Amino acid sequence: MVFEKKHPVRFEAFTSEIVRSVNDNTRRIRILEQGLEGVRSRTSALEEKVIDEVENIKKWLDQLSVDVKDVSKKLTEIHSEILKINKELDKTARKTELKEIESLLELYNPIKSQFVTADQVRRMLEEVKKKV
Template sequence: MVFEKEKEAFDIRTFTTEILNRVDSNTRRIRSIEQRLNLLESRISSLEEKLIDEIDKLGRGFEQLQLDVKAVSESLKVLRAEMLKMNKNMEKTALKAEVKELATLLDLYNPIKSSFVTKEEVRRMLEELEKKITQR
């Protein structure tokens, strides 16, 4: 019996040692898991902050794009109005053919290029013609 008590005591010590070893092992595993969990939480938090920053940047970018589109739209309106004014003014101006016609008419009536006669010259010519006719 004494031998059995020692065996039981030995078994209890072995058993408690095994339990303590397992508890220590489990505690280490839990710490490791907690550390990984903390690391994951910090990474997720960092990613969330970056995501919020990027969303803010995108929002500002879209607002700027809207402003740019409005500015371009206004510029196009102004350009269209100016083009309409130019078209109306173009309708009022002379065409190329009309300008050429005016140029030829001006060339005809240009006293430097054309040979016009004065009244006095016409009278003299008529008198000379009359003299020639009467002399025959």
């Protein structure tokens, strides 16, 4: 047994199988690396887009804040103007008050009203007494 003849090992077939396996694995690794590079590139592009969108949103929110402050300021001004107008309206006469003044003016208007003299009143009273 010790001196038995051993079968010759075929290194050529063995090395060619190893080379083929290494080449196949190298090709697979290259494909995986290319896919990984594509994923990295898309991730990088997405990150840039997200950063741009965040900056745009920040700008939009800043402008919105300025607009809200401006609207708030204008509303405060409008409110103060309304208060001034209400104070002025309180000083003016109401419609009913104007109607009362108008009726009093019509009553005292010498052009429309007819005034009677004392003699005319006496005569009218005498006529009423005669009727009664």
